[in-house]
Amino acid sequence: AQTVTQSQPEMSVQEAETVTLSCTYDTSESDYYLFWYKQPPSRQMILVIRQEAYKQQNATENRFSVNFQKAAKSFSLKISDSQLGDAAMYFCAYRSDRAGNMLTFGGGTRLMVKP
């Protein structure tokens, strides 16, 4: 079974600075997807960014980018120019490419943004 590990329960960043959230995963599959989700206080899950394992190029979405290291099974999220609205729980998630497509979530990292 796949496992996803987020080793940082909490992180703090100064507004306008850059922060990196870590995620590692364990799988024997070669084809899969990785995601970062944001859960603000409203509890609504919001997709931040996704990465297909077969793509070598790291995904980027505006201020959000990932560092995907397939061999090391690492998938970190970098948030540039942090804003107060970025404060939330961030979950890393893995999804197999096989039928079923269920998501396996990491334990989450609480990001605090200081003004």
Added chain:
Amino acid sequence: GAVVSQHPSRVICKSGTSVKIECRSLDFQATTMFWYRQFPKKSLMLMATSNEGSKATYEQGVEKDKFLINHASLTLSTLTVTSAHPEDSSFYICSARAWGLADYNEQFFGPGTRLTVL
């Protein structure tokens, strides 16, 4: 597009009663819906996968007679917590996998339902 709603957003019930939570895909058809449970300050734990027109697949440790899931149409799945007890109090989140959209394999999440059992 790709909006998922849940109803109710929060519910308080007495121990021993049953509670039904609805998950609807508002602007797309969802062949598959997922039900998650989230404890305070914890991650999402998959409870079951619901496929339209067939029986749900439950994760290990989830009581299927306790958490009844029905996926009767391509836009609606329901989770019924039967004979609820205080330990069933939690935040329940559904997600739906879109059919026919460009991002077919994407899961879209509902806003969640907070269940409190007294």
